[in-house]
Amino acid sequence: MIEERFDAIVVGAGMAGNAAALTMAKRGMKVLQLERGEYSGSKNAQAAILDADILEQLTPGFREDAPLERRLVEQRFWLMDSRSHIGLRYRFNDRNDKRPNRHIVIRALFDKWFSGKVREAGATVLYQTTVTELAQNRRGRVIGVRTDRQDRIIHADVVVLAEGVNGLLGTRAGWRERPAPDQVALQVKEMLLLPRETIEARFNLKRDEGVVIEAAGSISRGMTGIGFIYANRECISLGVGCLVSDLQRTGETPYGLLNRFKRHPSVVPLINGSELKEYSAHLIAKRGYNTIPQLCGKGWVVVGDAAELNNTGHRGPLNVAMISGRIAAEAIFRLKSRGDRSTSNSVSLYKKMLNESYEDLKKKNMPALMHTQPDNFLLTHRQLVSKAILNFARTAGRPKAGQEKSDSKAFCDEWSWTGLFGDGFRLPRAWR
Template sequence: MIEERFDAIVVGAGMAGNAAALTMAKRGMKVLQLERGEYSGSKNVQTAILDAHIVEQLIPDFREDAPLERRLVEQRFWLMDSRSHIGLRYRFNDCNDERPNRYIVIRALFDKWFSWKVREAGATVLYQTTVTELAQNRRGRVIGVRTDRQDGIIHADVVVLAEGVNGLLGTRAGWRERPTPDQVALQVKEMHILPRKTIEARFNLKRDEGVVIEAAGTISRGMTGIGFIYANRECISLGVGCLVSDLQRTGETPYGVLDRFKRYPSVEPLINGSELKEYSAHLIPKRGYNTIPQLYGKGWVVVGDAAELDNTSHCGRLNVAMISGRIAAEAIFRAKSRGGRSTSNSFSLYKKMLNESYEDLKKYKDMPALMHTQPDNFLLTHPQLVSKAIQNFARIGGRPKAGEEKSDSKSFGDVWSWTGLFGDGFRLPRAWR
């Protein structure tokens, strides 16, 4: 039994939990981190984009030994119909700097390295340990946790909940509702092994350059969802993500959607001849800024996916998680530095600092409602119509013939009214502002 008392207990060893534990340990706090997996990252095989300046705030010299796949030099966006895609490329001007700002990482490797940095900073980390209950005193203040490893309470001044989107501790305590199917997306992914030179040739890359492709359109069959492709060092991560409620409504299976995506003419050549290494699934929050739950209380704070902090318009969920973990830790340290027992008001600084850091969450707060209520328009109807118009233009090599122009106009009118089309065009920038 652990008899000693801790300044803080962190539940979870993902990006948010590691950031919180590392920040507090570096400031001399006595920290215990509990992770139910075999090791940090053992249950996470995602690939993600890492923002270097966010990691530098935690580990300034991370480039020296962090498991970085490739520096991200280009992002591509595909709008797809059933047989073709319209593409947009953006190449970063700072991609060739001595200290690039974006990297592609495989979470299983990066999280394990991150956890090692937490232990190196002085925190106590226990793996294969499940927190079964939050211990509270008669006044409702959290005073520690109970685990499946021992009887009794492990005491702490504050508990940081970094348990993920489907964590049960916060819901059991009544601090947040369990996410409903329309508030979470199920992301499924495969990892395809290919020689490094083959990947670089297929994606037109040099040395350690990396590319990420995001695809939307008919691949999700009218469901709210996207496809993604990451060019890693010696493998390609490929997957799709859709709202769970849409999967239930349509009867589509995640692996069925993924299988169709792999067979698209634009995708299949990229993974042709590869060896399939693994298949995985992961729930991610999709509520947005308007539905962020309670973030702190008497003796507790919540961070990362457990706080449903997700930038719905960018692929930076792990970066948002790290920011929330670091800010929560800084707020806890400041509260402790003032002396005395911390109260719920002591952690109000966490929310204030979070609001100042997450301008993008506010800026795109209306995007989920727009995309979730009208996915057919943006992800099925419009991609087909735009693709048909471009096909007609490209086939004649110049100005469309009168008959073809009428055909395109009729197509728009047949599947979607002009009022609806202009309505979507008006609502999209309003949700984006």
């Protein structure tokens, strides 16, 4: 039974919670971390791209023992129609780099390792313990938590909410709104087992090299969404995610979309003969910088997905979750060192540090762009684009002039050239 008082309690042992707990424990603070899962990562059956520089700041030398699947050497982007895809491939030429910048990890394994580092740093970590309530004093200051394991309040100077996208405690306390269906995507994913050599041959990889494919177009059946394929060490992660409001509107099922993706002729050769190991579903918030809720108040701070810090351009919400956890922890430590318990100081310090260190938060991201611009020419008219490229590439034993004329007429009928220029103007703005 836990009866002590802590400097900080961290709710959740995902990326943000682990980063926060580790940073505070390393600073010598007395930290309690509570995780409802059987172990850290037990609720996370996904592959993800990990930004090495961010992790290096938290645990220098992590490559020595972290469970890294593959180093990312290639990203492919597919624009799909029902039978084919137009692809863009970017291959990084740092194959011999001893300190690659990005790695593919499987969260269930990685989070478990990360949590071990938190314990090594001196934090007390309790698994299978759900925080059921935030305890507040009469003036509304959070003074600790209640859990499903004991009746008494566990006291702390500050509670760090790292409870992930659902953010139930924060929502119940009225500090954030439940995301609306058009602000959250549902992702479903399968993990498919294949021998290592088969994966390397199919994806054209040398040992420990990894590839991620991101796919848009017919796969989402007119909804805002994408598909993805990760080549891991001995399995492939394959999934589809769409806005919940679009799924409600169309009546499409996520599993139906996933099955269609798996049967696509471009995907079949990559996953043929694989064995299903795991199926999982998860929500991903898609709100933007302007709707980030209140980040802290009297005795509490919120980090990671629970703070909706996931409008990240192309960097990845997981990495921003780690950054926010670390920065919140540094802000807490600084204020504690000066004996400052003022709420307004902690709010401004955390937000200021976050803004300074992570400008990318203010960027739009691709899903947001696709959502606000449903008339996006390339996505809406992918069939036309695909047919035009096919006609351009193949020889049919007769002059092509007639076909090319009819292709360009089809383009102009569907959309004026100003529509295309519009795409050219809008797409770069997605990264601003």
